[in-house]
Amino acid sequence: MANSDRQIRVAVAGALGKMGREVVKTVMADPAFQLVAAIDPSSVGQDIGSLIGTEEAGVFVANSLAEALLQSSAEVLIDFTTPNVVTQNVYIALEYGVRPVVGTTGIKQEDLQAWDRILKEKQIGGVVAPNFAIGAILMMKFSAMAAKYMPHVEIIELHHDQKLDAPSGTAVKTAEMIAKERARMQQGHPAEEEKLQGARGADFEGMKIHSVRLPGYVAHQEVLFGGVGQTLVIRHDSISRESFMPGVALAAKKVTGITGLVYGLENLID
Numbered sequence: 001m002a003n004s005d006r007q008i009r010v011a012v013a014g015a016l017g018k019m020g021r022e023v024v025k026t027v028m029a030d031p032a033f034q035l036v037a038a039i040d041p042s043s044v045g046q047d048i049g050s051l052i053g054t055e056e057a058g059v060f061v062a063n064s065l066a067e068a069l070l071q072s073s074a075e076v077l078i079d080f081t082t083p084n085v086v087t088q089n090v091y092i093a094l095e096y097g098v099r100p101v102v103g104t105t106g107i108k109q110e111d112l113q114a115w116d117r118i119l120k121e122k123q124i125g126g127v128v129a130p131n132f133a134i135g136a137i138l139m140m141k142f143s144a145m146a147a148k149y150m151p152h153v154e155i156i157e158l159h160h161d162q163k164l165d166a167p168s169g170t171a172v173k174t175a176e177m178i179a180k181e182r183a184r185m186q187q188g189h190p191a192e193e194e195k196l197q198g199a200r201g202a203d204f205e206g207m208k209i210h211s212v213r214l215p216g217y218v219a220h221q222e223v224l225f226g227g228v229g230q231t232l233v234i235r236h237d238s239i240s241r242e243s244f245m246p247g248v249a250l251a252a253k254k255v256t257g258i259t260g261l262v263y264g265l266e267n268l269i270d
């Protein structure tokens with residue numbers, strides 16, 4: 001791919017993971033981007049393109065994010081690593097003035113607030129999106145709309161059994177968006193009692209969230225609403241990780257034109 005000033009210089013952390021591989025392919029295929037670094041603990045020193053089965057990228061897997069960012073002059077870091085790695089990665093990116101685009105989930109609110117502050121001080125942008133699939137964004141928005149009229153709601157998220165965090169970032173974001181539209185409330189019978197701990201799921205401001213982990217699933221969520229004499233189910237299925245790629249590419253392009261942190265893809269496409 002030809003290098004030009006107009007291309008956005010992109011580094012990918014977690015480049016050999018399930019998402020990272022798709023992201024590397026997407027970045028390599030999009031003329032708006034130049035892949036300049038790939039960070040992952042395994043296969044260090046090998047060409048990332050050869051490792052993921054595309055053409056050679058001329059970019060070799062690095063272990064140290066700081067060194068990779070420094071040497072590559074990356075402008076954007078796309079992070080799909082793990083919940084215990086992402087926080088440190090973003091602070092490193094911010095130190096080097098690199099704009100983070102983060103899909104990794106399990107991030108604390110206090111870190112989101114700190115990143116927003118630092119990004120504003122540095123006058124650059126960052127994006128954290130628990131879900132980059134447009135269908136999932138619509139599911140969350142429709143759920144927030146429905147909760148105004150049908151406030152009794154429970155969330156069931158279903159994922160592959162390699163997922164490290166529960167509940168999913170998407171389920172938490174959905175609950176946050178619903179919580180803005182309805183008052184905190186008690187659901188179910190006031191005297192209900194769990195005979196087996198965890199049977200009623202996790203609690204988010206009175207909303208129950210249930211996490212399923214099974215081989216065969218990719219990423220799925222149902223938001224169930226109950227009213228008098230009626231129910232409503234809003235469901236989204238990501239049946240392949242390609243579903244996330246247009247959102248990732250959009251965020252990596254838009255992040256160069258914003259200041260501060262955008263939390264949620266819906267805030268970039270409104």
Ligand SMILES: NC(=O)C1=CN([C@@H]2O[C@H](COP(=O)(O)OP(=O)(O)OC[C@H]3O[C@@H](n4cnc5c(N)ncnc54)[C@H](OP(=O)(O)O)[C@@H]3O)[C@@H](O)[C@H]2O)C=CC1
Nearest residue numbers: 014016017018019039040080081103104105129130131132
């Ligand atoms: N926002 C969204 O739309 C989506 C978000 N996700 C989230 O993205 C994250 C990644 O998911 P997924 O790709 O399935 O996970 P994987 O476990 O497949 O990939 C994570 C990768 O990160 C690597 N890694 C570990 N430590 C580091 C480090 N210090 N620096 C760089 N890379 C590192 C891992 O290497 P190793 O295995 O050798 O440790 C692995 O290759 C999860 O939090 C998931 O929830 C997933 C899908 C969509």
Ligand SMILES: O=C(O)C1=N[C@H](C(=O)O)C[C@H](O)C1
Nearest residue numbers: 105130131163168169170219
């Ligand atoms: O781990 C995954 O796979 C996914 N993680 C994100 C989440 O936690 O919501 C997004 C999507 O659900 C896939």
